[in-house]
Amino acid sequence: MIRIAACRLRLQDLHLRLPFRYGIATVTDLTHVFVEADVEIEGKIITGISSEHLSPKWLYKRPDTSTESDNAELIALIETVLEWATDISAKTAFGIWQALYEKQAAYAKETGLPTLWTHFPVTLVERAVINALGNATQQPFQALVKSNAFGIELGAIHTELAGTQPTDWLPEVPRKQMILRHTIGMADPLTGRERTDALPKTLEDNIVTYGLKHFKLKLGGTVDTDITRTTEVLTVCAAHVPTDWAFTLDANESYTDFATVRAFWDGLPSTHKARCLFIEQPLHRDQALTDAAGAGLAAWESHPPILIDESDGALGDFPRALALGYAGTSHKGCKGVFKGVANACLAKKRGALLSGEDLTCVGPVCLEQDLAVMAALGIESVERNGHHYFAGLSMFDTATQDAALAAHPELYHRSPSGWPTLTITQGEIEFTESIDNANHS
Missing domain, CATH: 3.30.390.10 (Enolase-like, N-terminal domain)
Incomplete structure (x- = not known):
């Protein structure tokens, strides 16, 4: 017991x-x-x-x-x-x-x-x-x-x-590295290399500093504005990243219907569309899992893969989404670990997508535990943005910082200011089983 x-x-x-x-x-x-x-x-x-x-x-x-x-x-x-x-x-x-x-x-x-x-x-x-x-x-x-x-x-x-075990569906061994998918918020600066805290702020500087190759672009729900902003972001990516780069789009429920989402998609430069891995949660959760949404999705021929995120609130929402024509869902710790494990197993059975997403989670507990789950589920490209929007672990006391760095020397390094910050090499993060059971706080 x-x-x-x-x-x-x-x-x-x-x-x-x-x-x-x-x-x-x-x-x-x-x-x-x-x-x-x-x-x-x-x-x-x-x-x-x-x-x-x-x-x-x-x-x-x-x-x-x-x-x-x-x-x-x-x-x-x-x-x-x-x-x-x-x-x-x-x-x-x-x-x-x-x-x-x-x-x-x-x-x-x-x-x-x-x-x-x-x-x-x-x-x-x-x-x-x-x-x-x-x-x-x-x-x-x-x-x-x-x-x-x-x-x-x-x-x-x-x-x-029913009647199956997680090992029937999940990888035999956990991942030891992941591609870091870098978030570009709607207010993030795109070019230049000016710094105030020793860490990069602009998209250009982040790409050059970390060797980034996967990106997540935030949308606001206004077609013309989103086309302009997304085109600007993709132009910067294309100018500074090697040929193997890719991106995802996240609308955070800001669009009203799939016809409008399609208008946005059709307005993007065709040269970059093949690099889009998926679009995440374009419709509000109140609309996304309705029959009308499914009909709108079905009417959009040759659309990119579209995932739910905020709509995945209850246990039956993922299979409902698949029935409507969505390509998959996201995993986030705030939506539940056991639910995430079950969703990963269902995704494997159905040939669906399970993405790894992040609401700016930071160490010394949330990030490490989240990475442990992502690794066990076998997710290769994971949105990580806590290191981008926060100054490493500077917000915690020195003892906590030192403990996190000692426990995870492959995950963190000391910034020029002395506090631990995430180590990113060629757009990837590496870790060992030490990320499990983090308890430094």
Whole structure:
């Protein structure tokens, strides 16, 4: 049996080194949350930890509320879920997650709140329990998945996977390196090499400094503006990157229908279109999984692969999207680890895409745990942008910085200012199993 004996929440305000504009938000500051769970495993109390940003206007995109009020509401919800989680027990870590998920699903249905929003606190508990089990067994995440020590029941998430195990679908060994897919926000500067904190700010400087080859471009939902901005970005990429570069497009729910998305796509330079890996979440979540959206997608012949992201809130949303003609979905820690594992297995079975995306997650906990999952799922090209919008680990105390650098010398190096920052070589990041069970905070 596994029992959660106690849970604790800690908040830390973080300041971005440059504004990040996506969807309806422009972020300069945000709140980072840490959850600690004391978990009783075989009679011993083991502490696990998880962390994540409260990313403004992503989990719940209400244009008429302030970030401050959104955060207060979400923090209150996290605290409620931590109360629910305390003293909960089950035979497996999956059982604990399942009990909390079902309770929150009922709450979401009762209140009408978005499932991304209501289940986010559950993912924090889930990740802390996963970390505790790794600490207790001294095994990395991939090994625990391989042996199914978590007790994951794939059929309980996607019925067509009943009777199978994660090892039937996932890679035999985890990845040891990934292509870093660099985000270009709608406010990011594109050219020049002026620096104020020893790290590159412009797209051109990031390409030259890190050898980038994969990119993620943010869209705003206005056809002409998006065509102009995207063309400018792609021109910079083509001028500074070797021939093997590629990109994705992320509309963050900003388009109203697929006819408008097609108008944007048709307006892009044809010379670059073949380099587009996929378009991510063009329609609002309220529209994206409707029959009308499926009809619009079907009417667009020879369209690029299109994925859902924000629409993947509940367990049935991914198979629903595939039925409508979408090419796949994304994995993010804030959407749930066990759900991500099951989605990866379903994607493998169906020949669908599972992308790796990032809401500016940073170390010393969130980034490492997220990389461990991405590696186990076998995702090759992963959006990483925490290093771009934050000054490494400078926001944490010196002891935390030193501990992270000592634990992950292949992942971090000291910047000229002394704080650890992500190591990127030829557009890739490398790591070992040391990224699992990070607990430096």
